[in-house]
Amino acid sequence: MKIFFINNMKNLWKSQQGSSMVLVASLLIFICGISALVVDIGTIYVEKGNLQKTLDAAALAGASELMVSENKAENTAIDIASKNNLTITASDIDTASNFIEIKKTVKADLTFARIVGIETMDVPAIAKAQLKGGLSGREGIVPVAIPRDKLPDPSDPFPEFPLNFQPGKGNDEENSSIKGNFGYLSIDGTGGNVLRNNIINGADLEVSEEMYEYTQTGLSWGNVKSGFQERINQDLSNPDCSKYETADSSCSRVILVPIVESFTDVSGKTMVEITGFASVWISKITGHTVQTQFIETITFGEFEDLTGADNYHVFGVALVK
Secondary structure, eight states: OHHHHHHHHHHHHHHHHHHHHHHHHHHHHHHHHHHHHHHHHHHHHHHHHHHHHHHHHHHHHHHTTTTTOHHHHHHHHHHHHHHTTOOOOGGGEEEOSSEEEEEEEEEEEOSGGGGGTOOEEEEEEEEEEEEEOOEEEEEEEOOBOEEGGGSOOTTSOSOEEEEEOBTTTBSOTTOTTOBSEEEEEOOSOOSHHHHHHHHHHOEEEEOOTTEEEEEEESOOHHHHHHHHHHHHHHTTTOGGGGSTTTOOTTSTTEEEEEEESOOTTOBSSOEEEEEEEEEEEEEEEETTEEEEEEOOEEOOSEEOOOTTOEEESEEEEEEOO
16 A cells, blocks of 8 residues: 555656646747747837937938938938938939938848748838028027018018118117117127127027017127127138038028017117017128028927917928828
């Protein structure tokens, strides 16, 4: 009886040992399968991320050239993608006057899925960049304002626009009711040196509903002329910036200036309402006048759909897909 019991226990142990081995083997297969799946999913995830980043960069770069032409935007996107080791063609790109969209699918090489005959997997991505209006604020604003009622007629959007600094008449040679003001805004302090520095380097400025800023009084023509001349001098080494037809937002002579509601009857240090921004190219300085011309500019900054805001030829680019 004793021997029979011992033999039964041995048989039971051998039986359980066999079952454990089967269970362990099954678990090992399951764990290996999960590991293989994780590795391949990781490969797809990395490939997707790299593709999306490249398409985003290409779309943003392309959109910044839409004002030149759709063809220029397309070629720029292709070039940027190529520099990031991705080949895209015209068939991958859709453009219009205000957006560029790129769709691309690449193949991710799989590792463990090859066991079941799957060597690659398609990884698609899409990027769409669009021109946006409604600049609400940014750094680098030159605080020499343009009155809203002096903006050109929409039928002639890019005329020359003289910033007049005539003693006794302010920044408006036709309006002698403006006393002591010449279009300057008092940002970051007062004084001719502060104004000169803000003309050269720009200042931080935001626009919102009922946004006001104090005017800065005094002609300060020496500092003002010096500031604008420095802007011109900074572009002497870049011939494209010296010509209106080839200048762009990278040029120091292309500046953003605030638009104010009005300078009429503004006497002494007074608060004026800022209604938006305009983009101009500095042509030359003659007498007490800085000659400028309105120019389209694509720039950085905060862009919002501000009701009633004036944004005269100022655009930004943003990813919308």
